[in-house]
Each structure stands twice: as structure tokens, then as C-alpha cells.
Amino acid sequence: MNLDYSDTEQAFQAEVRAFLAENLPNDLVAKTSSGRELTKEDIERWHAILNARGWLAATWPEEYGGTGWTVVERHIFAEECALAGAPRLLSFGLAMLGPVLIRYGTDEQKAEYLPRILDGRDWWCQGFSEPGAGSDLASLKTRAERDGDHYVINGQKTWTTLGQHANRIFCLVRTSQTAKPQEGISFVLVDLDTPGIEMRPIRLIDGSHEVNEVFFTDVRVPVANIVGAENEGWTVAKYLLTHERTNIAGVGFSARDLDRYHQMATDVRRDGVSLAEHPLYAAQAVELEADLEALRVANLRALARTRDSAASGIDSSLMKIRGTQVRQGILSLYRSALGHAAAPDAESLSDNQIALPPEATRAAPVYFNNRKLSIYGGSNEIQRNIVAKTLFRD
Amino acid sequence: MNFERSEDHAMLADMFGRFLQETSTPERRNDTAWTAPFFDQTAWSEMVKLGILGAFVSEDLGGLGGSAEDVSVVFEEIGRALSTDPYLGTLMGLRLLAESGETDLVKQIMAGARRPAFAVFEPEISQDLSLIGTVADEDGKLTGRKSSVYGAPGADLLLIAARNDQGLGLYLIEDVTSVQVLAAPMQDGGGIADLLLEGTQARPLKAASEERIEDVLDLGRIALCAEAVGAMDALVSMTTDYLKQRKQFGRNIASFQALQHRIVDMTMWVEQARSITIRAVASYGTGDQRRHTSMAKNLIGRAAELCAEEAIQLHGGIGMTWEYPGAHYAKRLIMLDHQLGGRHDHAMRLIAMKKENAA
Numbered sequence: 001m002n003l004d005y006s007d008t009e010q011a012f013q014a015e016v017r018a019f020l021a022e023n024l025p026n027d028l029v030a031k032t033s034s035g036r037e038l039t040k041e042d043i044e045r046w047h048a049i050l051n052a053r054g055w056l057a058a059t060w061p062e063e064y065g066g067t068g069w070t071v072v073e074r075h076i077f078a079e080e081c082a083l084a085g086a087p088r089l090l091s092f093g094l095a096m097l098g099p100v101l102i103r104y105g106t107d108e109q110k111a112e113y114l115p116r117i118l119d120g121r122d123w124w125c126q127g128f129s130e131p132g133a134g135s136d137l138a139s140l141k142t143r144a145e146r147d148g149d150h151y152v153i154n155g156q157k158t159w160t161t162l163g164q165h166a167n168r169i170f171c172l173v174r175t176s177q178t179a180k181p182q183e184g185i186s187f188v189l190v191d192l193d194t195p196g197i198e199m200r201p202i203r204l205i206d207g208s209h210e211v212n213e214v215f216f217t218d219v220r221v222p223v224a225n226i227v228g229a230e231n232e233g234w235t236v237a238k239y240l241l242t243h244e245r246t247n248i249a250g251v252g253f254s255a256r257d258l259d260r261y262h263q264m265a266t267d268v269r270r271d272g273v274s275l276a277e278h279p280l281y282a283a284q285a286v287e288l289e290a291d292l293e294a295l296r297v298a299n300l301r302a303l304a305r306t307r308d309s310a311a312s313g314i315d316s317s318l319m320k321i322r323g324t325q326v327r328q329g330i331l332s333l334y335r336s337a338l339g340h341a342a343a344p345d346a347e348s349l350s351d352n353q354i355a356l357p358p359e360a361t362r363a364a365p366v367y368f369n370n371r372k373l374s375i376y377g378g379s380n381e382i383q384r385n386i387v388a389k390t391l392f393r394d
Numbered sequence: 395m396n397f398e399r400s401e402d403h404a405m406l407a408d409m410f411g412r413f414l415q416e417t418s419t420p421e422r423r424n425d426t427a428w429t430a431p432f433f434d435q436t437a438w439s440e441m442v443k444l445g446i447l448g449a450f451v452s453e454d455l456g457g458l459g460g461s462a463e464d465v466s467v468v469f470e471e472i473g474r475a476l477s478t479d480p481y482l483g484t485l486m487g488l489r490l491l492a493e494s495g496e497t498d499l500v501k502q503i504m505a506g507a508r509r510p511a512f513a514v515f516e517p518e519i520s521q522d523l524s525l526i527g528t529v530a531d532e533d534g535k536l537t538g539r540k541s542s543v544y545g546a547p548g549a550d551l552l553l554i555a556a557r558n559d560q561g562l563g564l565y566l567i568e569d570v571t572s573v574q575v576l577a578a579p580m581q582d583g584g585g586i587a588d589l590l591l592e593g594t595q596a597r598p599l600k601a602a603s604e605e606r607i608e609d610v611l612d613l614g615r616i617a618l619c620a621e622a623v624g625a626m627d628a629l630v631s632m633t634t635d636y637l638k639q640r641k642q643f644g645r646n647i648a649s650f651q652a653l654q655h656r657i658v659d660m661t662m663w664v665e666q667a668r669s670i671t672i673r674a675v676a677s678y679g680t681g682d683q684r685r686h687t688s689m690a691k692n693l694i695g696r697a698a699e700l701c702a703e704e705a706i707q708l709h710g711g712i713g714m715t716w717e718y719p720g721a722h723y724a725k726r727l728i729m730l731d732h733q734l735g736g737r738h739d740h741a742m743r744l745i746a747m748k749k750e751n752a753a
Contacts, residue, residue: 134710136642159711203716205706205725271522271739280738332699335728336736340520340542343732344578344586345428364581364732368725371706372714379710381652 003300005072013076020084023049029085033260035362037208038087040165044120046087051118057094064102064110065118071307075247075299082252083259090162092124093117097170100187100240104228113189127157127171127190127214128237134159135382137172138181138234142216144173144188146223151175151188153196153219159376163199163212167192176231187233189225196220204372206365241378248316248377249299249323254292257330261285261337264359270339281337288333291326298322314390317383324373324380335367397672403467410446410468414475417441420719427478427583431548438479442506450485455492456500462678465613466620466671473624476723478584482733483511483545486614487553490564493606494599499551511549513540513589514607521739523555523562523604528591530556530563534598536591544733546587547577554589554596555607562604565596582722582729609679612687615734616678619671619690622730626667626701629723630660633705636712636720656704663697670694685747688740695737698727 005013028042050056058074060066069077082088089095098117101110116122133140142155153173163169169190176184192199196219201209228236265275265285275281302315335342341360374380399407417437426434441447449464451457459465465485472481484503487510492500502508516539519525528538536556546552552567567573574590634657637648647653674690677683702724706713713721731737 129711132641134642136644139642139644205714205716205721207716211711269518270520271518272525278738278742280741336731336738338732339736339739340515340732341517343542343580343729345581346578364729368728371703372711374707375710375714380707384652 003297005076009072009076012073013080016077016080017084019053019055020080020086023053024084024086025049028087032085032087033256034359035366037210040123040162043087043090043165047090047120050089051120056089056118057098059095060098060102060114064098064114066098071303075303078247079252079255082250083256085256088253090123092126092161092166092170093122096126096240097124097189100170100227100236103239104187104236106224108224109189109227122168123162123166125160125163125166125169125212127160127169129159130156131158135379137237138185140172140174140185142171142173144175144186144221146175147220149223150220151223151226153188153190153216153221155216157214157216158202158211160199160212160214161210163192163214164201164209169214170227172233172237175233178231182234184231185233185237186230187227187236188221189227190219190221194219194221204369206368208365208369210369242313242316249295249302249319250327250373251292251296251299251323254295254323254327254330257327257334258285258288258292260359261330261334264334265337268338268341268359270341275337278337281333284333288326288330291329295319295322295326314387317378317386320377321374321380321383327373328370331367331370335363338363399467403463406449406464407467407471409444411471411474413441413444414471414477418475418477418479420722423476423478423583423722428579430577430585432577432579432583432585433479433545433548435548438509439506441479442504445504447484447488447504450488451492451500451504456497456504457492460489460492462613462616462675465617466675469617469620470624473621473626473726474628476625476628476719476726478580478582478726480509480511480545480549480585482614482617483543483549484509485617486512486610487545487549487551489610489613490553490599490606491551491566493610494564494602496566496599503551508551509545509549510551510553511543511546511587512553512555512610513543513546514555514611515540515542517541517588521735521743523607526555526557526562528554528556530558530565530596530598532558534565534596535593536565536567536596537593538591540589540591542733543587543589545585546575546589547585552589553599554591556591556596558598562602562607564599564602564607566599567594567596569595580729582725609683611734612683613678615687615691616671616674618730618733619667619674619694622694622698622727623664623668623671625723625727625730626660626664626698629701629705629720629727630657630664632720632723633657633660633708636709653708656708660701660704663700667694667697685744688735688743688747691735692737692740692744695731695740698730702727 031038047056055067057066058069058077062068101113128137130140144151144153169192171188171190172185173188174184175186178184196217198215200213202211202213204210268275299319302319338360342363346361422434446468448458449468452460488503516527530536536554550570552570554565556563556565572594576588578586580586637653638646640647670690670693674686677686705720706724709720712718715721
């Protein structure tokens with residue numbers, strides 16, 4: 001038994017650390033570590049820095065401008081970035097559409113879109129969920145009807161993350177009404193400038209604007225924009241949703257948040273005790289440390305299985321469930337421990353002068369915002385169904 | 395043994411509940427709860443005319459009720475309707491003024507002419523009154539910083555707990571322009587403020603002792619527990635209804651046993667929350683007051699968190715949106731634990747009581 005990375009992997013880890021120390025802008029770290037929202041420019045700037053180093057598309061093969069890294073190297077990179085407080089990369093182009101195009105796209109599509117993802121000319125968003133099709137994605141109703149060289153799209157998508165910044169959207173649309181709902185779905189690429197598209201913001205529980213509704217009214221999209229064969233979009237989508245999810249446990253993000261907690265707990269005093277010495281909060285914090293350590297090793301075990309054979313569906317589902325539980329547990333402790341200091345919404349007033357520990361300002365909004373972790377990307381209930389289906393298979 | 399509400403309490407709940415249903419709407423909350431003075435002034439005046447504040451003070455002190463049960467009946471409706479108006483600060487301020495024999499001010503408050511807020515905690519003090527650092531000199535000049543003053547924005551009577559050479563005293567500032575009131579909305583709406591006292595002139599009140607103040611804080615805690623019960627009850631109903639109407643995989647998601655069981659657990663916790671609140675209400679003013687109030691606030695903290703998180707999860711994305719009222723109930727239930735001591739603060743208080751009793 002050996003939990004250590006190989007010599008090559010350790011050298012790679014050192015290289016990543018050195019790069020981050022040199023190139024990760026402090027103002028971005030300050031934003032992520034205080035839980036403030038990143039702007040479009042923030043995310044684009046970090047993408048550009050990584051792209052200049054050739055490290056933006058971790059999961060793509062080298063011939064398409066990717067890194068060609070092993071699964072272990074990808075994991076090391078993601079974890080080091082999270083620990084260093086780097087902004088989360090925008091997954092829609094890099095981790096979702098890119099691999100899909102590489103696997104199912106035509107040569108023209110690859111040549112057209114992959115470079116634009118890397119250099120930031122395109123910001124992709126995702127059009128999968130609909131008001132009536134969330135967990136049951138296959139019941140989606142947005143339809144695309146053939147009209148000569150075009151499809152005409154009508155319908156509505158929702159929960160489109162950061163769509164307000166995007167210029168393109170990849171969608172699942174119904175191209176055929178067949179008996180089996182999965183069989184009549186196609187995967188299409190849509191330019192958001194096309195007439196007939198309206199994007200409306202959805203305000204979230206923490207007041208943030210992170211997701212959107214997208215309405216399609218007679219939107220004409222060239223037939224050449226389909227990825228994979230017509231009516232085979234479900235296969236494409238399944239590949240996208242199950243493709244390479246080594247970072248799904250979010251160990252690096254949880255580790256960073258737990259570090260932030262410890263720092264805050266040392267700095268903040270309440271009722272004569274530092275929170276770090278408060279027995280009940282301290283007990284919760286050390287339990288979360290144990291949880292995180294177990295998650296870290298479980299994640300490495302799953303990683304080793306992926307490296308040595310094919311990825312197992314239940315690994316990524318179990319990692320998603322436990323990873324979100326641990327992260328939400330840490331953010332809940334962070335909020336809870338601040339007690340009365342977490343109550344004022346000190347951010348919403350420009351002239352506010354309430355003296356809060358700076359750590360307290362975003363504690364509640366960050367907690368509320370991250371309730372999404374157990375809902376999106378396949379809710380934890382859906383993940384349990386996937387695991388149960390495998391465990392109880394005859 | 396009888397857990398039925400009296401006819402008077404049933405009528406009060408019904409009348410006030412109907413009033414709140416009409417006035418505490420999501421639209422009005424959006425318009426008022428996060429913008430100074432962080433409450434609905436029109437609805438507040440109408441509420442005063444209905445005489446609801448009478449429930450906070452006993453008849454001999456100018457009110458119409460004043461028992462912990464009266465208070466809990468009112469606050470359960472506040473929770474059910476998710477009102478973010480300044481009831482908690484008014485309850486505690488009014489109570490202390492009444493106990494100090496400030497009959498004229500009590501009358502004015504009952505008539506809606508004035509509104510009090512109570513400043514006791516400080517940036518680093520949220521529970522232990524012995525640590526309060528704000529001081530009063532012999533002329534009644536106050537120096538210090540207060541925080542978590544609920545309902546202070548727009549209030550025109552400020553009650554301040556401050557240390558003098560006899561211990562903890564209670565002071566009244568009638569000219570609120572002499573105080574720097576640093577106002578903000580709370581995360582879940584409603585007003586909160588820090589107060590900066592820099593030799594601010596105040597008048598000492600009679601109801602002054604750590605004991606008296608702790609009693610009023612306990613009443614505030616019981617009020618919050620009752621509010622939580624009302625909010626939880628409403629949220630569990632909303633979640634159950636949502637599961638019945640939301641269709642996925644060709645059926646109502648209420649038909650999934652895994653989800654049904656979670657509603658069952660939430661329902662179980664609402665009953666436990668209601669029961670521990672009844673315990674605390676019945677013990678108010680007895681030797682068990684402190685212990686049962688802390689038990690209630692601790693259990694409610696846990697039950698409210700479970701109900702809030704499960705409600706969001708069971709709604710899926712909808713539960714994460716500002717537009718959906720259930721999200722605000724969930725938010726209120728979480729943030730309730732950040733007022734007048736959370737579950738861990740009250741667990742510590744219970745441990746301290748056990749140690750005291752053993753010694």
C-alpha cells in the first residue's frame with residue numbers, strides 16, 4: 001500500500017505549485033477566498049493565463065491544444081488550483097463541449113470551435129434542463145423541426161448557468177416524436193445572436209444572478225450545427241455527463257474552505273472565547289477534517305481505479321454525494337459559527353458601516369448559494385438511484 | 395392536561411393570521427424588507443390599530459395579555475406568514491419599558507406613536523451578559539458599541555444595556571438623533587443596526603438587572619421558537635404540496651418512497667419543535683425557565699435547519715430561487731439560529747447550568 005504520488009507526479013505537483021505562486025493574481029485569490037462573485041473578466045483573465053501556459057484544457061488530447069495529462073495529473077492540477085484559491089474554470093466549453101466535439105464532432109466543427117474555446121472568443125452555456133425536465137431530462141420538450149438546411153427551434157431551457165456572459169449555447173432538442181423519449185433527441189450548437197432567443201435572469205436565494213431562463217421562438221439553426229447524428233443526442237449527452245469526472249468530489253475546494261474556517265475561527269472571538277477554542281465548534285471542525293481526509297483517500301482510490309481500468313459510474317456518483325455533503329457541512333459550520341455576526345446583509349448597502357469580521361459578510365450568502373451543489377449536475381437523489389441500480393442489479 | 399388553545403388565543407391567531415395573510419405578501423416583503431427602514435410602515439400601523447401589541451404586556455402594565463403563551467400565539471403567526479417587520483425588537487423593548495413603570499411610553503407605543511428597540515449585544519458578545527463592555531457614567535452618559543439591535547432602523551426609543559458601578563443597568567435614549575445608528579437589512583430581510591455611543595446622554599430605567607434582562611431575552615427566544623414553528627409548519631406543507639404536483643418520470647414525485655420518508659421526518663421534527671416550545675412557554679417565569687428556553691432554542695436550531703435544507707433539496711432548483719416563497723421560509727429558518735443565541739450557544743448554556751447545579 002502506498003498513498004504517495006510517483007516521483008514524476010510529485011515533480012508535476014511542484015511545477016504546478018510554482019506556476020500558481022508565480023501567475024495566479026492575488027486579487028482573484030482575494031475574491032474566491034472571501035466568497036465574492038467573479039466577474040466575466042475575472043474568469044476570462046484566468047483562462048487566458050492558463051491558456052498561455054497550455055494548461056487550460058486539462059482533459060483534451062494535445063493535438064487539439066489540450067494538456068494530454070493523465071487522470072492523476074489532472075487531479076493534481078485541479079486540487080492545487082483549488083487550494084491556491086484559483087477561480088473555478090468554466091466547465092461548459094472546456095469540460096463538456098470540448099470532449100464532446102473531440103469524440104463526436106465533424107472535422108469542421110473541431111476546427112471551428114475548439115480554438116475559440118481556448119482563446120476565449122467563445123463563452124458556451126448549457127441548454128439541457130427545462131421547467132418540466134430536470135432530473136427526468138429525457139422528457140424535454142424543446143423541439144427542432146427541419147426546414148430545408150435549417151432546424152427551427154421552439155421551446156424553453158432553464159438553469160442556464162452564466163448564460164448572461166455567453167455567446168453560444170449547446171442544447172438538447174427533440175427532433176423526433178418517438179415512443180421512447182431518449183430516441184428523438186439531438187445535440188445542437190446555437191449562436192445566441194440568432195433572432196428569436198431571449199435570455200431572462202433567475203435571481204437566486206442569495207440574491208445572485210448566476211442562472212437564466214432561455215426562450216426560443218422560431219430560432220433558425222443550420223443543420224450543420226448538429227453534433228453526432230440526428231436523434232442520437234442522448235448518447236452525446238450521456239457521454240458529456242459521465243465523461244471524466246475525477247474532480248467531482250471537490251476535495252480541493254473543501255480543503256480550501258476548511259482552511260478558511262480555521263483561519264476565521266482563530267481570528268473571531270465571541271462571548272470571550274475564540275471560535276477555535278469553542279468546544280462545540282471545534283468538535284464539528286475536527287469531525288469535518290476527518291470526513292475530508294476520508295474523502296481525499298476515497299477520491300484517490302477512485303482515481304486509481306479510473307487510471308487502471310475504465311471509470312466506474314458508481315464511483316463518480318458516490319464521490320458526488322459525499323463530496324457535496326462535506327463541502328456543504330463546512331460552509332454550514334462556517335456560517336453557524338459566526339453566530340449573530342452572520343445575520344446582517346452588510347453587503348447590500350453601499351454606505352453600510354456595520355462592523356463585521358470581514359469573513360462574516362459572505363458567510364450566509366455562500367452557504368445558501370452552495371445548497372445548489374446537491375441539486376445540480378444530477379441531484380444527489382438521482383446519484384443514489386444510479387448507485388442503487390448498480391448495487392441491486394441481478 | 396390540555397393542549398387546546400383557549401378561545402381567546404384561537405381568535406387572536408385567526409384574526410392576526412388573516413391580517414398577515416393580506417399584508418405580508420412576497421411582493422410587499424420584496425418592496426420593504428431590504429430597503430430602509432426595512433419594514434412595511436403601512437402594515438405596521440394597521441397592526442398597531444388591531445391591538446396586537448397588547449399581547450406583549452400584561453393588563454396591570456397597560457397591555458391585554460403578556461404571558462409567554464400570548465407572545466407565542468402572535469409569533470407563530472408571524473412565522474407562518476414570514477413577516478420581517480420589527481416584532482422582536484418591539485416585544486423586548488416594550489416589555490422592559492412596561493416593567494420599568496414607563497406607563498406613558500407604553501401607551502404611546504401601544505397607540506403606534508413610538509417604537510422601541512433593545513440594544514444589548516455587542517460585536518463580540520452575543521450571549522454572556524457578564525461580558526458587556528458598554529459603560530454608563532454617573533450622569534447617564536453611555537460609551538460603547540452595540541450590535542445586532544433588531545428593529546433599530548426607524549425606531550425612536552432605544553433601550554441600552556450598559557455597565558455601571560452597580561452592575562448591569564438599563565438606559566433609555568429618547569432622542570435617537572444623538573446616536574449614530576448604522577443600519578442594514580438582515581440576510582432574510584428586516585432591519586438590524588449597530589449603535590455607536592460616544593458619551594451619549596441617556597436616562598436610567600428601573601427594570602435594571604442582569605436577571606430582568608435575561609428574562610426578557612428568554613421571552614424573545616421563546617418568541618423566535620414560536621416563529622420557527624409557524625414557519626416550519628408552513629414550509630413542510632408547501633414542500634408536500636410541491637411533491638404532489640411536480641411530475642418527473644411520468645409520475646408525481648410524491649410517489650417516490652425515498653422522498654415521502656423525508657417529508658415524514660420533517661413532520662416529525664415540526665411536532666418535536668412545537669412540543670419543546672410548549673415546554674418553554676409553560677416554564678416561563680418558573681425555575682425551569684432558563685433550562686427549558688435553552689433546550690427549545692437548541693432543538694429548534696437543529697429542527698429548523700433540517701426542515702430548511704430538506705425543503706430546498708426536495709424542491710430542486712425551484713427551492714433555490716428568490717421568486718419562490720419557500721426559499722425565503724428556508725432562509726428565515728436558517729437565520730433564526732443567528733438571533734439570541736444559536737443551538738451551540740444554548741447547548742453551552744445548558745452545560746453551564748448543569749455544572750452550576752452540580753456545584
